[in-house]
Amino acid sequence: MALVQIYLGALVAGLDAGLSYNTWPLMDGALVPGDLFVQQPFWLNIFENPKMVQFIHRLGAYVLMAMVLMHMIASLRAAPETTHARRSVLLFALVCLQALIGIVTLVLQVPIGWGVLHQGGALVVLAFAIAHWRGFVGEYPRPE
Numbered sequence: 224m225a226l227v228q229i230y231l232g233a234l235v236a237g238l239d240a241g242l243s244y245n246t247w248p249l250m251d252g253a254l255v256p257g258d259l260f261v262q263q264p265f266w267l268n269i270f271e272n273p274k275m276v277q278f279i280h281r282l283g284a285y286v287l288m289a290m291v292l293m294h295m296i297a298s299l300r301a302a303p304e305t306t307h308a309r310r311s312v313l314l315f316a317l318v319c320l321q322a323l324i325g326i327v328t329l330v331l332q333v334p335i336g337w338g339v340l341h342q343g344g345a346l347v348v349l350a351f352a353i354a355h356w357r358g359f360v361g362e363y364p365r366p367e
């Protein structure tokens with residue numbers, strides 16, 4: 224999901240969609256803005272309509288946060304006071320921080336420093352999520 228979200232971010236950056244609708248949580252005065260399907264055929268909007276692309280990147284962030292939150296709650300319940308549970312809390316904190324940086328980037332109309340920080344933050348989130356997932360598999364086999 225982090226990887227999908229990064230791809231959606233690339234669409235936002237590529238279309239300069241971060242320079243339009245610089246408000247949060249509302250976009251164009253609404254939680255779900257109008258004119259999301261102005262282009263034909265309708266599926267083109269997902270890739271080429273800046274409004275739709277920005278909106279999907281926002282939704283993706285909410286979905287990612289919700290998934291990481293559920294994972295954190297499940298980990299804290301199933302294996303409290305373990306390294307894995309503590310890391311799930313850190314992962315949730317990182318995703319929240321990344322979303323906050325994204326919002327600031329948007330509201331300030333993409334100053335280069337914030338844009339780069341948001342890109343770098345995405346790599347930290349992805350790297351940490353992968354390392355955290357590897358923890359499920361257990362130790363590497365030890366040499367005999």
Ligand code: HEM
Binds near residue numbers: 230236318326
């Ligand atoms: C929480 C998970 C998020 C991740 C992992 C993420 C990831 C990314 C990445 C990797 C890019 C840059 C892509 C590129 O330059 O090729 C990007 C761009 C952007 N994101 Fe996010 N993002 C997240 C949340 C958000 C949120 C919540 C907002 C605002 C509501 C936001 C606003 C933006 C904007 C405005 C850009 C374009 C910046 C530019 O034009 O350089 N992001 N995102």
